[in-house]
Amino acid sequence: MLSHFLLMVTYALIVSLFFTLLWRRDRREQVKLFLQIFLGMVGGGLLVAWLMYPFPSGPPAPIP
Amino acid sequence: MAESGSTPAAQQAPPAARPQGNLVVAVLSAWLMPGLGHIYLKRYGRGLAFFVLVILSLIIGCKLEGNLYSVVAGQPLTSLATLGSMGVGFPYFLLRYGLHYQGNVMGAGYEYGTAFLLTAGLMNSLLVLDVWDIVRGKKE
Numbered sequence: 001m002l003s004h005f006l007l008m009v010t011y012a013l014i015v016s017l018f019f020t021l022l023w024r025r026d027r028r029e030q031v032k033l034f035l036q037i038f039l040g041m042v043g044g045g046l047l048v049a050w051l052m053y054p055f056p057s058g059p060p061a062p063i064p
Numbered sequence: 065m066a067e068s069g070s071t072p073a074a075q076q077a078p079p080a081a082r083p084q085g086n087l088v089v090a091v092l093s094a095w096l097m098p099g100l101g102h103i104y105l106k107r108y109g110r111g112l113a114f115f116v117l118v119i120l121s122l123i124i125g126c127k128l129e130g131n132l133y134s135v136v137a138g139q140p141l142t143s144l145a146t147l148g149s150m151g152v153g154f155p156y157f158l159l160r161y162g163l164h165y166q167g168n169v170m171g172a173g174y175e176y177g178t179a180f181l182l183t184a185g186l187m188n189s190l191l192v193l194d195v196w197d198i199v200r201g202k203k204e
Binding site for chain 2: 002007010011014015017018021022025
């Protein structure tokens with residue numbers, strides 16, 4: 001089953017792990033940056049979803 | 065007109081790492097297969113981790129039937145997206161020409177899959193730049 005939330009978390013996990021390994025060498029720094037990016041992406045996504053909640057979804061997008 | 069070596073930032077910067085490896089071989093291998101450039105430079109753990117992350121992103125994108133970009137006439141932005149997707153190197157060509165991968169615009173995960181596929185290419189492009197910096201001694 002396709003879960004929007006699960007895909008968002010998976011995407012955030014991959015990207016945050018990637019940048020953590022790319023930008024930091026020290027383990028403590030890695031954990032700190034990972035949490036910042038991961039929680040920023042997931043939290044930001046949830047915040048935007050929450051802000052968009054009152055807006056009507058409208059008709060489905062046309063298929064190109 | 066202060067010299068760059070006398071700025072506080074330059075004084076605090078860590079000493080430059082020793083240049084190593086062949087630049088062309090390192091960059092080419094980094095582009096051809098995710099993580100291979102790091103493995104060539106003896107960063108085995110990081111190379112393996114990068115390989116897993118980029119390939120995982122690619123596999124998820126394919127499972128979701130996302131769009132693996134190619135240039136479409138009359139749509140100039142697809143050139144940029146194609147360049148980004150090609151950043152993943154050999155797997156791009158394997159998917160497109162070896163496995164004849166086609167995204168499914170009707171698939172429920174099409175947009176998500178496209179994001180995963182494009183991200184895989186962009187991540188590997190960053191790995192190429194990282195390998196470049198390591199070879200030039202700008203990074204450890």
